[in-house]
Amino acid sequence: MATMESLIGLVNKIQRACTVLGDHGGQGMSLWEALPSVAVVGGQSSGKSSVLESIVGRDFLPRGSGIVTRRPLVLQLHKTASGAEYAEFLHAPKRRLTDFAAVRKEISDETDRITGKTKQISNIPIHLSIYSPHVVNLTLIDLPGLTKVAVEGQSDSIVEDIENMVRSYVEKPNCIILAITPANQDIATSDAIKLAREVDPSGERTFGVLTKLDLMDKGTNATEVLEGRAYRLQHPWVGIVNRSQADINKNVDMIVARRKEREYFETSPDYGHLASRMGSEYLAKLLSQHLELVIKQRIPSIIAMINKTIDELNAELDRIGRPIAADGGAQLYMILELCRAFDRVFKEHLDGGRPGGDRIYGVFDHQLPAALKKLPFDRHLSLKNVQKVVNEADGYQPHLIAPEQGYRRLIDGSITYFKGPAEASVDAVHFVLKELVRKSIAETEELKRFPTLQTDIATAANEALERFREEGRKTVIRLVEMESSYLTVDFFRKLHAEPERKTERKPEKNANPPGPNDDLYHDHSLRRIGSNVSAYIAMVSDTLKNTIPKAVVYCQVREAKRSLLTNFYAQIGRREKERLSAMLDEDPHLMERRTQIAKRLELYKSARDEIDAVAWK
Numbered sequence: 357m358a359t360m361e362s363l364i365g366l367v368n369k370i371q372r373a374c375t376v377l378g379d380h381g382g383q384g385m386s387l388w389e390a391l392p393s394v395a396v397v398g399g400q401s402s403g404k405s406s407v408l409e410s411i412v413g414r415d416f417l418p419r420g421s422g423i424v425t426r427r428p429l430v431l432q433l434h435k436t437a438s439g440a441e442y443a444e445f446l447h448a449p450k451r452r453l454t455d456f457a458a459v460r461k462e463i464s465d466e467t468d469r470i471t472g473k474t475k476q477i478s479n480i481p482i483h484l485s486i487y488s489p490h491v492v493n494l495t496l497i498d499l500p501g502l503t504k505v506a507v508e509g510q511s512d513s514i515v516e517d518i519e520n521m522v523r524s525y526v527e528k529p530n531c532i533i534l535a536i537t538p539a540n541q542d543i544a545t546s547d548a549i550k551l552a553r554e555v556d557p558s559g560e561r562t563f564g565v566l567t568k569l570d571l572m573d574k575g576t577n578a579t580e581v582l583e584g585r586a587y588r589l590q591h592p593w594v595g596i597v598n599r600s601q602a603d604i605n606k607n608v609d610m611i612v613a614r615r616k617e618r619e620y621f622e623t624s625p626d627y628g629h630l631a632s633r634m635g636s637e638y639l640a641k642l643l644s645q646h647l648e649l650v651i652k653q654r655i656p657s658i659i660a661m662i663n664k665t666i667d668e669l670n671a672e673l674d675r676i677g678r679p680i681a682a683d684g685g686a687q688l689y690m691i692l693e694l695c696r697a698f699d700r701v702f703k704e705h706l707d708g709g710r711p712g713g714d715r716i717y718g719v720f721d722h723q724l725p726a727a728l729k730k731l732p733f734d735r736h737l738s739l740k741n742v743q744k745v746v747n748e749a750d751g752y753q754p755h756l757i758a759p760e761q762g763y764r765r766l767i768d769g770s771i772t773y774f775k776g777p778a779e780a781s782v783d784a785v786h787f788v789l790k791e792l793v794r795k796s797i798a799e800t801e802e803l804k805r806f807p808t809l810q811t812d813i814a815t816a817a818n819e820a821l822e823r824f825r826e827e828g829r830k831t832v833i834r835l836v837e838m839e840s841s842y843l844t845v846d847f848f849r850k851l852h853a854e855p856e857r858k859t860e861r862k863p864e865k866n867a868n869p870p871g872p873n874d875d876l877y878h879d880h881s882l883r884r885i886g887s888n889v890s891a892y893i894a895m896v897s898d899t900l901k902n903t904i905p906k907a908v909v910y911c912q913v914r915e916a917k918r919s920l921l922t923n924f925y926a927q928i929g930r931r932e933k934e935r936l937s938a939m940l941d942e943d944p945h946l947m948e949r950r951t952q953i954a955k956r957l958e959l960y961k962s963a964r965d966e967i968d969a970v971a972w973k
């Protein structure tokens with residue numbers, strides 16, 4: 357029996373824990389719903405509160421007209437060995453109330469706290485524990501009385517709302533229904549029986565309770581019902597005589613009332629033969645025993661449900677990530693691990709495995725050659741411009757042998773054009789890399805929970821890329837400038853040999869420099885200069901087409917792979933613990949969710965442990 361009592365105590369404990377977690381049924385499968393409970397159901401003024409109070413042996417429920425019970429009251433009764441008798445609300449733990457008038461007031465205040473004074477109803481339960489030597493271990497849920505009409509100040513939907521709330525409790529297969537019907541009403545019209553029949557047609561979890569036996573018309577009795585002939589249930593009907601309104605007004609003590617109830621049955625000519633199975637004390641014992649039995653039957657399925665939930669919660673925790681360590685070293689380690697995870701993804705983008713790196717090749721293979729081809733050399737090396745540059749090069753002096761300065765200026769001028777495509781390649785690759793950083797951050801699964809760290813990594817990586825871009829730009833400009841700083845002499849040596857041959861075919865075979873008046877010759881010569889320079893520039897262009905990509909890869913891509921976060925690592929290595937934990941700030945919703953899951957996990961695990969300890973003792 358000790359085991360049995362601790363079973364109910366255990367369920368009480370788990371129920372309370374469920375409520376702390378906001379897990380009071382209603383939403384999907386919960387531990388709460390797996391636990392058996394007893395719900396008190398009845399029409400208004402059928403005597404629900406009176407039954408509850410006499411089971412408890414205390415006067416503590418709010419009374420009044422209209423709908424007094426507007427939130428479910430989860431009443432957990434704990435039998436104590438010592439004489440202490442007190443009540444405790446879950447919403448005000450550690451406040452032991454010994455004055456039951458204060459309990460009544462608190463129930464009513466707490467109801468108003470959620471529903472306002474509007475007479476609305478709420479399905480958030482109030483949890484009350486009563487510790488007393490006069491009770492049996494039992495959990496009862498008091499629900500609003502079923503009603504047929506809304507009263508002043510209530511919405512029309514209240515009738516339906518109450519019925520829905522009550523139904524949401526009693527339809528659960530683990531709910532034991534305490535269906536209260538006043539004896540002075542026709543059983544066929546009982547709201548409680550009507551609802552019970554609907555959700556429990558076989559009557560296996562319904563306990564029929566008949567109140568107000570003393571108020572029946574003279575000459576009538578309820579033996580038809582109490583002996584199970586009027587309406588058959590699997591469990592025996594229990595008749596009750598509660599305090600009348602007059603008794604309540606006279607403050608008749610509950611214990612006295614219990615005694616009077618016992619006497620009523622013992623001396624009743626109608627119910628004397630049923631006396632041992634009547635009354636609120638008997639009802640309490642009956643319910644307690646039944647509850648124990650049900651709990652025992654349900655234990656395997658409760659354990660299975662708990663285990664399944666633990667697995668699910670663990671899986672969800674894994675998915676959203678475990679909580680972060682508190683000490684600085686561990687946090688630094690975690691940050692570095694996360695950075696490395698990002699870095700891995702980033703490298704995969706560059707080296708293949710993930711898309712994006714190929715766009716860098718695209719810059720070199722299409723964009724750069726196309727830009728080089730588009731450079732306006734035609735214009736720069738037009739006859740007119742060649743003439744202008746060549747003439748200007750030697751000032752007032754006519755050139756004597758070859759327009760050396762003219763050549764150099766034309767070449768220099770042309771080479772300058774290469775700076776544009778060179779820098780454009782640097783920029784294009786920079787943007788590809790930047791985009792890959794953004795993508796890699798988004799794709800790094802481990803980083804998902806840490807929006808702050810995501811931003812930090814993005815900032816650090818972009819800063820590094822900016823530095824690499826600067827380096828790349830300097831290097832490609834240098835490549836271009838190198839081309840003008842020292843020309844490829846071979847090219848001109850070859851040129852030198854060529855004109856000899858060509859001039860041979862000229863009519864005037866004098867080696868005289870062309871005079872300013874010799875227009876035909878002059879044009880021809882300028883054209884040759886233009887085409888020579890153009891050929892040289894084409895050669896430079898080919899060279900740069902090859903060297904610019906090398907410079908860009910060397911300065912930007914290679915560095916990005918090698919040292920994208922190097923500075924960042926150095927920075928965070930010096931950071932204080934506070935700043936490290938700030939970097940690991942998570943999405944607040946996620947943190948909240950994790951805390952919730954962790955709490956539930958704890959509840960379910962301790963529930964499992966306790967069930968193990970109690971059930972197999």
Ligand SMILES: Nc1nc2c(ncn2[C@@H]2O[C@H](COP(=O)(O)OP(=O)(O)OP(=O)(O)O)[C@@H](O)[C@H]2O)c(=O)[nH]1
Nearest residue numbers: 400401402403404405406501568597598599600601
């Ligand atoms: N004489 C007598 N009066 C009873 C009995 N049971 C309840 N009453 C009276 O009936 C009235 C209603 O009883 P409650 O226990 O408040 O009924 P309830 O179902 O809780 O009512 P609501 O919460 O308002 O729906 C009170 O005045 C009680 O004194 C009984 O067995 N005999």
